[in-house]
Amino acid sequence: MKKQQQSVLMNVRTNYPRFSVTERKIADYILKNPNKIIHSSINQLAEDLDVADSTVFRFCKRIGYKGYQAMKIALASEVVSPIKDIHENVDEGDSFDTIASKVFRANIETLEDTLQIVDEEQLQLAVDTIVSSKSVHVFGSGGSSIIALDAYHKLVRTGVNVHTVTDTHFQLMAASQLTEQDCAVLISHSGSSKDILHILNVVKKNNVKTIAITNFAKSTLSAAVHVPLYTSSKETDFRSEALSSRIAQLTLIDVLYVNILLKKGEEGQAALKKMREAILVKRI
Helix, strand or coil: CCCCCCCHHHHHHHHHHHCCHHHHHHHHHHHHCHHHHCCCCHHHHHHHHCCCHHHHHHHHHHCCCCCHHHHHHHHHHHHCCCCCCCCCCCCCCCCHHHHHHHHHHHHHHHHHHHHHHCCHHHHHHHHHHHHHCCCEEEEECCHHHHHHHHHHHHHHHHCCCEECCCCHHHHHHHHHCCCCCCEEEEECCCCCCHHHHHHHHHHHHCCCEEEEEECCCCCHHHHHCCEEEECCCCCCCCCCHHHHHHHHHHHHHHHHHHHHHHHHHHHHHHHHHHHHHHHHHHCC
16 A cells, blocks of 8 residues: 555644644644745745744754655645545535535545555554454443444454443453553544553553554653554534544445455465354344
């Protein structure tokens, strides 16, 4: 999978939680005035924000560009020929068809944005970690618990010794029994869920291998696990980014499932066959 260049605006949104107060000031200006940025010099931008030129330059380096000019050129390619973001806001007067279109387009954009930031090496490491572990426990609280159940539903088909529970007390009990031979997959959109961080603390004491699926780079969760996997989603007035990100989380799990099944080869196919035969009795 060839890694694509992440867009400037998406890069700023993804890294926003780790910015300092001054950096957020620059980030907010870029997000609100992208068209103005491409016609401004670094001196003009610094003057408008009452910061030093060097502060703007360091910000550009921080989000992955050689300097202000490189960032501005990349940004220009996004805003000169923009794709109309009709999904951004739902209006009270919108018809059912329009709302449906906006929701579908928001989901499509979330998937496209996430695909751009998928790290092939980290994804491969996650697959290898899951396949080589004695057991895999998937943890998620609140809305993420539904994603954890989907991960169980997928991985159990591959023959992986996978487990999940939704009660937070049971989760901590299960986490306490894991060893360095096991793997914990922790799912949290924010990367700062207290329930998930409690589980992380428990499994780290036992040297358990850890994988995270989260929306934010450099969150407490992503910084502490062995393998962080990221999604990318934006928030609108009628649709939280946590709601939108579940589409990307489910898709990441699908990607893991397919790669694990392929890696396990005949063993994986045999497990899939046994599963299909077992549930055949449920069909009319």
